[in-house]
Amino acid sequence: MFTHRKRLLASTAVAALAASLAACGGGSSDNGSSSGDSTEAKAGGTLNYYIFAPYEHVDPQRTYVGVELTNFRRTVYRSLVAFPISQDPDVANTPVPDLATDTGTANADSTQWSFTIKDGVKWEDGKAITCEDFKYGASRVFATDVITGGPNYLLTYLDIPTDPKTGLPAYDGPYKGDGQDLFDKAITCDGNTITYKFKKPWPDFPLAVAGLSMMDPYREDKDQGNKSNYQIFSNGPYKIEGSMWNKNKGALFVRNENYDPSTDSTDIRKALPDEINFNVGQTTETIYDQLIADSGDAQYAITSQRVPPAYYSQITGAVADRSTLVPSPYVDYLVPNVRRIDNVDVRKALAMATNKAGWIEAGGGEKAYTPADSIVNPAVVGYQPNPAFADIPDEGDPDAAKKMLEDAGVTLPYPIKFTYPQSDTMDKMAAALKQTWDAAGFDTTLDPLGDTYYDVIQKPDKDSDIVWAGWGSDWPSAITVTPPLFDSRPNLSAASDGQDYGGYKSDAFNKLVDAAQGAASLDEQTKALQEADAVLGEDVAYIPLEISQFYFLHGSKVVGFTTTPASSSYPDLGAIGVEN
Known part of the structure; x- marks a missing residue:
């Protein structure tokens, strides 16, 4: 049930390894601070945002990629709660009120x-945002045949019975309306107070609301189902010029005259530029040629594309x-x-x-990656180094x-097939793994796979012995990491x-x-999840490789440039302005 999200996040990591390593990199700043900016950010001007690949969704209930969110x-x-602008993880990962009065x-x-x-x-048209708008937004998630691609945690949490014929909730969304009475009992409105009833505890529900847009309000009279995929009807400080995002070109965001900053917080949105021009379609190389030259509109530009390794040598001096x-x-x-490497001692070998060190070096070095010691990112609540991998050097020990x-008593050499997404760089990285694997016996x-990847590695009868994957938490x-990846019950x-x-199945892990x-x-x-990760390590259900580094460059007239945990380490538009 989490298929699309995982594929999208992992494809973000694949993009980091694709042909030109367009999304990879590092830089001179050692944190997400306003690198090199000395001018105080002020309101006004136009910020240019350069994007390479088209966005698949702008509909809030369908948006599910970190940079888009x-x-x-x-x-x-805006939603009920939000994550604030901060580089302190404890602050950045603590929701604050947004459209709600509290958390x-x-x-x-x-x-x-x-x-x-x-x-x-x-x-944006001046009408009040109501409890019913929030309820309707949540209802759209259940229309799984129309509102596709977005997060669907609500399907398993909201207190709605499951249809035994389909395995899905007995409510099928607002377009068909089957089971509407069940949904109306699970989400209720009392004046301006909305109440969500779940079939199991959801202690981190505010984190899910702040991290995703599945709970965002949506006006029923503006809903055109699938036709709303590129429609933006705003309740924030900006609105789209026109009403539709152009998939292949982007859009211009301008001031929303019906936005009242007194209902918001500058801890979430400073809303500094008068306009934000999202420009879609330029290659990463074209983007960085402009940013390095720093002339014209590029002086006022940022990008979510990472510096290609071939450009590292040009990122010097000013x-x-x-x-x-x-x-x-x-x-x-x-x-x-x-299924194929069923001997755990072979997996441990x-x-x-x-x-990992050779893999990282072949992929661009320390500006592209840093070694990982768990599948859980260090920025995520519940992270701890997996003890099963603690004594393995980054270079491996053949x-x-x-x-x-x-000692495992297997015949040597032991044949294995390593499947990974093909690119020139990935070929070099895979070769680094092969060298020490072969030296070990x-x-x-x-x-390497070209145009298709995830549909191949998801097949139960694949002949791969080991595959590459990438992941990021939903909040x-x-x-949102180990259960959706290794719980055999919803997956296999x-x-x-x-x-x-890998077809992993463990009663101990599932428990x-x-x-x-x-x-x-x-x-x-957290305690249960840390114990679960330790089980995965002992079974070698995964082998951690690295954490991608984000290496960005921005124009010289950009002020207050920052990346934060709340922005998934991408440029945080809540803080960024331009000289004017």
């Missing part, structure tokens, strides 16, 4: 949450003063196919022989791995492995997932 939530969409009230076991909507908040290097929210990892293979066949909690079927690419999902407190949830 952060761009829209800071400009045109919500839960019952004793967190199976019910209530929020009261602020007075005076309006849509140019480097406009660069920023930050860790991304994404972890890349390897997945052994436990494979992990011992894995050369000698120790060979001894482990010999494996016989590695490299299996800053490990509940006769037709697909879902996101459990800990149940404990985490049933926990009434975040502390209880």
Whole structure:
């Protein structure tokens, strides 16, 4: 049920490894601060935002990629609560009120949450945002045949019975309306107070609301179903010029005259530029040619594209003063196919022989990646280094791995096929792994895939022994990492492995997932998830590789440039302005 999200996030990581490594990089700044800016950010002017690949969705209930979520939530969409602008993870990962008066009230076991909507908040046409707008927005998530591509956690959490024929909730969204009475009991309005009732505890529900846009309000009279995919009807400080985002060109955001800043906070949105011009379609190389030259509109430009490694040598001197290097929210990892490598000692030997350092160096070095010691990103609540990988050097240890293979009693060399998304850079990175794997006693066949990848590695009958994957959390909690990736129950079927690419199945792990999902407190949830990750490590259900680094450059007239945990480490439009 989490298929599309995982594919989108992982494809973001694939893009970091594709042909020109267009999305990879590092920089001169060692944090997300306003790199090299000395001018105080003021209101006014036009900010240019350069984008390479078209966005697939701008509909709030369908938007599910980090850069898109952060761009829209800071400009045109508001929700009950939001993550503030801060580089302090404790602050940045703590929701603050946005359209709600506070961060919500839960019952004793967190199976019910209530929020009261602020007075005076309006849509771009001046009409008030109501409780019913929030309820209708949530209802759209259940129209799984129309509102596709977005997060669908509500389908498993909201207190609606499951249809035994389909396995889906008995409510099918506002377009068909089957089971509407069930939905109306699960989400209720009392004046301006909205209450959500869940079938199991959801202690981090405010984190989910702040991290995703699935709970955003939506006006029923503006809903055209699938035709609304590129429609933007704003309740934020900006509105789109016209009403539709152009998939291949972008859009111009201008001031929303019905936005009242007194209902908002500059901790969330400073809304400094008068206009934000989203320009879609230029290649990463073209974008960086302009940013490095720093002339014309590029002086007032930012981008979500990472510096290509081929351009690293040009980021020096005054140019480097406009660069920023930050860790991304994404972890890349390897997945052994436990159906084919069913001996855990062989999997442990494979992990011992894995050369993370060589992989990273081949991919661009420290400006592109930093080593990972868990599949959970360090910025996520619940992170801790996985103890199973603590004694493995980043370079791997082929000698120790060979001894482990010999002790396992398997015939050497042990044949394995490594499947990964093909690019010139990925070929070099895969070769670095093959070198130490083969030195340890494996016989590695490299299996690069071109145009298609995830539909291949999700097949239960694939002949891959180990595959590459990438992941980022849906909100800053490990509940959105290990359970959706390794819980066999929602993933494994006769037709697909879902996101459990290695076909991993563990009753011990699943029991800990149940404990985490049933926990009434975040502390209880975190403890269960950390124990679950330790089980994954002991079983070598995954092998951590690295955390992608984000390396950005911006124009010299950009002021207050920053990246934050709330912006998924992309440029944070809540803080950025231009000289004017």
